[in-house]
Amino acid sequence: xxxxxxxxxxxxxxxxxxxxxxxxxxxxxxxxxxxxxxxxxxxxxxxxxxxxxxxxxxxxxxxxxxxxxxxxxxxxxxxxxxxxxxxxxxxxxxxxxxxxxxxxxxxxxxxxxxxxxxxxxxxxxxxxxxxxxxxxxxxxxxxxxxxxxxxxxxxxxxxxxxxxxxxxxxxxxxxxxxxxxxxxxxxxxxxxxxxxxxxxxxxxxxxxxxxxxxxxxxxxxxxxxxxxxxxxxxxxxxxxxxxxxxxxxxxxxxxxxxxxxxxxxxxxxxxxxxxxxxxxxxxxxxxxxxxxxxxxxxxxxxxxxxxxxxxxxxxxxxxxxxxxxxxxxxxxxxxxxxxxxxxxxxxxxxxxxxxxxxxxxxxxxxxxxxxxxxxxxxxxxxxxxxxxxxxxxxxxxxxxxxxxxxxxxxxxxxxxxxxxxxxxxxxxxxxxxxxxxxxxxxxxxxxxxxxxxxxxxxxxxxxxxxxxxxxxxxxxxxxxxxxxxxxxxxxxxx
Amino acid sequence: xxxxxxxxxxxxxxxxxxxxxxxxxxxxxxxxxxxxxxxxxxxxxxxxxxxxxxxxxxxxxxxxxxxxxxxxxxxxxxxxxxxxxxxxxxxxxxxxxxxxxxxxxxxxxxxxxxxxxxx
Numbered sequence: 001x002x003x004x005x006x007x008x009x010x011x012x013x014x015x016x017x018x019x020x021x022x023x024x025x026x027x028x029x030x031x032x033x034x035x036x037x038x039x040x041x042x043x044x045x046x047x048x049x050x051x052x053x054x055x056x057x058x059x060x061x062x063x064x065x066x067x068x069x070x071x072x073x074x075x076x077x078x079x080x081x082x083x084x085x086x087x088x089x090x091x092x093x094x095x096x097x098x099x100x101x102x103x104x105x106x107x108x109x110x111x112x113x114x115x116x117x118x119x120x121x122x123x124x125x126x127x128x129x130x131x132x133x134x135x136x137x138x139x140x141x142x143x144x145x146x147x148x149x150x151x152x153x154x155x156x157x158x159x160x161x162x163x164x165x166x167x168x169x170x171x172x173x174x175x176x177x178x179x180x181x182x183x184x185x186x187x188x189x190x191x192x193x194x195x196x197x198x199x200x201x202x203x204x205x206x207x208x209x210x211x212x213x214x215x216x217x218x219x220x221x222x223x224x225x226x227x228x229x230x231x232x233x234x235x236x237x238x239x240x241x242x243x244x245x246x247x248x249x250x251x252x253x254x255x256x257x258x259x260x261x262x263x264x265x266x267x268x269x270x271x272x273x274x275x276x277x278x279x280x281x282x283x284x285x286x287x288x289x290x291x292x293x294x295x296x297x298x299x300x301x302x303x304x305x306x307x308x309x310x311x312x313x314x315x316x317x318x319x320x321x322x323x324x325x326x327x328x329x330x331x332x333x334x335x336x337x338x339x340x341x342x343x344x345x346x347x348x349x350x351x352x353x354x355x356x357x358x359x360x361x362x363x364x365x366x367x368x369x370x371x372x373x374x375x376x377x378x379x380x381x382x383x384x385x386x387x388x389x390x391x392x393x394x395x396x397x398x399x400x401x402x403x404x405x406x407x408x409x410x411x412x413x414x415x416x417x418x419x420x421x422x423x424x425x426x427x428x429x430x431x432x433x434x435x436x437x438x439x440x441x442x443x444x445x446x447x448x449x450x451x452x453x454x455x456x457x458x459x460x461x462x463x464x465x466x467x468x469x470x471x472x473x474x475x476x477x478x479x480x481x482x483x484x485x486x487x488x489x490x491x492x493x494x
Numbered sequence: 495x496x497x498x499x500x501x502x503x504x505x506x507x508x509x510x511x512x513x514x515x516x517x518x519x520x521x522x523x524x525x526x527x528x529x530x531x532x533x534x535x536x537x538x539x540x541x542x543x544x545x546x547x548x549x550x551x552x553x554x555x556x557x558x559x560x561x562x563x564x565x566x567x568x569x570x571x572x573x574x575x576x577x578x579x580x581x582x583x584x585x586x587x588x589x590x591x592x593x594x595x596x597x598x599x600x601x602x603x604x605x606x607x608x609x610x611x612x613x
């Protein structure tokens with residue numbers, strides 16, 4: 001049963017949602033007040049998630065919405081996986097909201113902050129819910145807010161990217177809904193734990209079609225290989241704070257949903273060989289495409305695809321180490337990629353161009369920003385003492401302890417991808433520090449409100465990289481929650 | 495013939511889904527693609543409703559004369575479809591506003607010609 005505490009995980013979803021609807025009302029009083037709402041909302045969320053986390057590690061907190069008990073009512077499951085993702089979402093939301101105080105200075109600013117709150121509300125809802133249609137609803141909130149935020153600047157690139165993203169994303173959502181309908185028609189329930197319980201005893205193989213439909217639909221948002229055509233355009237045309245959140249949160253929440261469907265509901269263990277190869281293929285396609293880019297944001301977007309491939313590979317090694325490695329890589333990708341997009345944002349703003357060649361000599365003009373960009377890049381490549389090293393090390397350890405030749409070969413290919421990553425990131429760092437400048441810009445650092453979140457990301461990257469122990473205390477329960485779906489069923493249904 | 499009689503709603507729903515997918519994949523004009531999206535969503539909603547259909551069932555509303563739940567169709571898919579229709583409305587509104595912006599910037603709605611972002 002759930003533990004009764006005063007800290008209700010419903011507030012994690014309700015408070016940002018309420019603030020999002022409050023912005024237009026309070027915006028009538030003052031135009032400038034809208035940009036503080038995301039900061040307040042995610043500060044509250046971050047503190048609340050840290051307070052709930054110890055309780056949720058002992059026993060997943062089950063919140064019965066409106067008092068109806070599962071399987072008839074909708075319930076939230078704030079277990080280790082959910083709270084880990086919720087902390088990540090709240091932290092990233094808070095820091096990017098502080099960054100956006102200075103970065104978003106033109107255009108319809110109020111609408112930006114409303115959409116930003118809604119995007120992260122949707123993300124928090126996806127990770128905390130225990131009901132599959134509720135997953136669809138929050139997933140749609142996430143997706144629609146991200147379509148609108150990609151088009152926020154209203155320029156040619158943004159509109160084209162948003163149109164393509166919208167078309168592909170809505171096909172994905174319809175496929176997801178068909179899959180949910182098929183599951184409901186077969187089993188008569190929408191509750192994840194109840195579905196899991198019925199599928200364990202189910203002998204016929206007709207769970208395959210709904211599962212494939214749902215994974216394809218969710219995989220479009222998660223950017224797994226054949227479904228990721230929208231990502232380079234969308235992440236490079238959005239404003240940089242939006243790119244940070246899209247790359248750091250939205251695709252990872254999509255991947256969380258895929259993993260939740262695979263492990264908890266459908267109990268697969270033989271379909272995972274397919275995902276193993278798909279992960280490595282995604283990694284290679286992402287890294288090799290990033291290698292030939294000259295536009296910095298497009299390069300970072302392709303690098304996100306590569307990292308998602310790595311996370312899929314880690315999740316397909318369905319052991320304790322593999323899943324823990326996958327979640328750890330999610331954390332390190334969010335921290336690193338958000339830092340890269342935020343610092344690139346101000347560098348682009350200062351030089352006026354997104355081409356890497358125009359960043360020459362910027363290491364002397366904006367030293368702190370360039371240093372933070374370097375820290376992010378080295379973390380993504382996976383060099384010690386940054387968190388990227390610890391997470392990749394955990395994944396390699398997970399693959400090698402399996403002992404099979406296949407995993408060893410695939411890890412070799414993964415490391416080849418890391419070498420390619422190293423090449424293109426180090427190329428950018430070389431341009432920043434050692435090339436002479438093309439465009440004359442003044443020696444002026446980024447604004448303070450932009451530097452503070454970047455510093456905090458960099459501090460977290462270094463601290464978690466050096467002392468990963470207090471993260472592994474959360475990763476291991478998270479991994480075992482996914483592997484051990486019987487425990488999940490028992491904690492929800494009693 | 496009996497197969498057709500039993501499964502007509504599913505056949506119709508999946509037919510709409512495939513027509514919608516075909517339109518979205520093949521057509522060049524953005525407005526036609528939006529129409530295809532609308533047809534796709536109509537097909538999905540029809541599929542969801544027909545999952546809950548029970549033969550000879552009435553509407554799942556308790557009133558003073560109808561108090562037994564055995565003759566009613568399943569109300570849960572109807573709630574799902576209401577939500578899905580509203581979500582489809584939001585996506586459609588966003589898609590159409592993007593169409594306005596697209597035409598203003600590019601002068602055409604032919605998506606094959608709007609290809610500024612390349613590899």
